Amino acid sequence: MAVLDRQHYIESLPASKRLADATPLAVTDATSMSEIDDYLVSRHDDFEADLCELLRIPSISADSAHADDVRRAANWVHDHLQALGLTTELIETAGHPLVFAQSEQIPGKPTALVYGHYDVQPPDPLDEWVSPPFEPTVRDGNIYARGATDDKGQMLTHIKSAEAWMKTVGQLPLNVKYLIEGEEEVGSQSLGTFLTEHAARLACDCVVISDTCQFGPGRPAITYGLRGIAYYELLLKGPQQDLHSGSFGGAITNPANVLARLLAEIVDGEGRVQLPGFYDAVVPLTPREREGYQAMAFDDEGFLAQVGVDGAIGESGYSTLERRWARPSYDINGLWSGYQGEGAKTVLPARAGAKFSFRLVPNQTPEQVTAALREFLEPRLPPGITMELKDFHGSPGVLVSLESPYIEAAASAIEHGFGTAPLYIREGGSIPIVTSFAEHLGADVLLLGWGLSDDNTHSPNEKFCLADFHRGTKASAQLWAELAKICG
Numbered sequence: 001m002a003v004l005d006r007q008h009y010i011e012s013l014p015a016s017k018r019l020a021d022a023t024p025l026a027v028t029d030a031t032s033m034s035e036i037d038d039y040l041v042s043r044h045d046d047f048e049a050d051l052c053e054l055l056r057i058p059s060i061s062a063d064s065a066h067a068d069d070v071r072r073a074a075n076w077v078h079d080h081l082q083a084l085g086l087t088t089e090l091i092e093t094a095g096h097p098l099v100f101a102q103s104e105q106i107p108g109k110p111t112a113l114v115y116g117h118y119d120v121q122p123p124d125p126l127d128e129w130v131s132p133p134f135e136p137t138v139r140d141g142n143i144y145a146r147g148a149t150d151d152k153g154q155m156l157t158h159i160k161s162a163e164a165w166m167k168t169v170g171q172l173p174l175n176v177k178y179l180i181e182g183e184e185e186v187g188s189q190s191l192g193t194f195l196t197e198h199a200a201r202l203a204c205d206c207v208v209i210s211d212t213c214q215f216g217p218g219r220p221a222i223t224y225g226l227r228g229i230a231y232y233e234l235l236l237k238g239p240q241q242d243l244h245s246g247s248f249g250g251a252i253t254n255p256a257n258v259l260a261r262l263l264a265e266i267v268d269g270e271g272r273v274q275l276p277g278f279y280d281a282v283v284p285l286t287p288r289e290r291e292g293y294q295a296m297a298f299d300d301e302g303f304l305a306q307v308g309v310d311g312a313i314g315e316s317g318y319s320t321l322e323r324r325w326a327r328p329s330y331d332i333n334g335l336w337s338g339y340q341g342e343g344a345k346t347v348l349p350a351r352a353g354a355k356f357s358f359r360l361v362p363n364q365t366p367e368q369v370t371a372a373l374r375e376f377l378e379p380r381l382p383p384g385i386t387m388e389l390k391d392f393h394g395s396p397g398v399l400v401s402l403e404s405p406y407i408e409a410a411a412s413a414i415e416h417g418f419g420t421a422p423l424y425i426r427e428g429g430s431i432p433i434v435t436s437f438a439e440h441l442g443a444d445v446l447l448l449g450w451g452l453s454d455d456n457t458h459s460p461n462e463k464f465c466l467a468d469f470h471r472g473t474k475a476s477a478q479l480w481a482e483l484a485k486i487c488g
């Protein structure tokens with residue numbers, strides 16, 4: 001949805017979901033929250049021990065040799081949720097099991113669905129790990145292991161926060177459901193099927209996901225927007241076989257030349273995509289958003305140095321953060337044609353191909369982009385060239401209103417847990433399952449990342465800051481109190 005001003009957003013909500021103006025998002029029972037915070041401190045070492053136990057399980061979903069380990073991790077999550085007194089189920093799928101749990105229903109209170117995953121990426125290359133990937137090791141306040149931040153450590157904060165409520169107050173203050181999967185690292189196919197077929201069972205007011213990052217160390221953030229994606233492969237065909245470029249060059253259309261020209265013409269010198277109607281549905285940045293991004297004082301020089309370049313370009317009129325987070329973009333992902341071997345071969349290739357993608361922003365759709373792409377390419381094909389365009393996959397972007405009461409509740413909880421108010425950021429990448437949750441459940445998605453950008457997710461020496469593990473757990477415990485104040 002577009003970002004609305006607060007009054008219009010509140011008026012658009014059903015009366016049952018409106019926050020009373022006189023009701024602050026503050027803890028109504030300070031004694032109970034103090035007891036919960038004390039419990040979290042008292043269980044500090046036990047929580048870390050449980051995290052290490054889960055991290056020792058090599059639940060690599062992409063490797064069939066680890067199928068038993070993946071199931072062992074599913075059982076671990078199931079047993080810990082069941083031990084809290086939640087109604088818990090291990091749901092078999094065509095792939096790895098889903099873990100579903102829910103607290104006792106409290107009429108009139110909102111429902112939060114916690115999503116996470118217990119599967120991990122393969123640890124290769126093993127020789128680049130300082131310590132073994134499935135032997136959790138603490139160094140400089142960080143715990144190093146595969147899955148530490150993606151996503152076992154972050155997911156576990158929402159289980160331990162529920163434990164704190166159950167062990168002190170005796171129940172959660174709202175309705176909480178957990179849906180923890182074992183195929184996130186291989187495409188979430190089983191979850192996608194389950195979500196389509198069981199949306200009513202998963203009905204909720206908001207989805208809580210911690211599988212992203214803070215803006216920086218000590219700078220927690222709420223990710224309120226994600227870009228979508230539309231991915232393609234283009235194959236151009238010319239002569240029936242490769243030809244001698246001396247004998248045929250200049251007389252027969254060269255598919256590689258045509259491909260280079262077409263791909264270059266998709267974007268102009270100002271960084272604007274030239275597909276017809278490409279920007280018609282783009283939701284512009286609000287003044288509040290632009291001012292907020294500017295206030296973050298993003299280090300452009302450090303960003304460029306991090307990737308090893310001495311300069312960059314992009315859509316004219318926008319900052320680096322705005323280009324990465326909130327503007328659509330186009331990138332060539334792969335190219336091939338002609339002779340690729342050592343030395344020279346004077347060939348006019350018969351085929352030329354490319355893979356490329358567009359990052360989309362709300363309210364663009366992959367279907368609109370596909371139609372516009374064909375409209376752009378087909379009239380530009382010269383004689384002697386035929387085109388095959390493959391539409392690989394796509395998903396639209398997601399945007400949660402900054403005026404959402406669930407965002408407001410999350411901000412209050414994060415400030416309690418981290419000691420500072422969160423920043424509001426977007427993410428340039430795409431998380432298709434987030435789009436699926438928004439579409440099928442009609443719920444606001446809260447992306448509350450406790451990780452850091454240098455946590456080496458999918459790389460050797462993955463880590464998670466233990467202080468952020470505990471701060472995230474404290475913020476999660478407070479989140480349940482804050483969400484409970486929103487009428488369900």
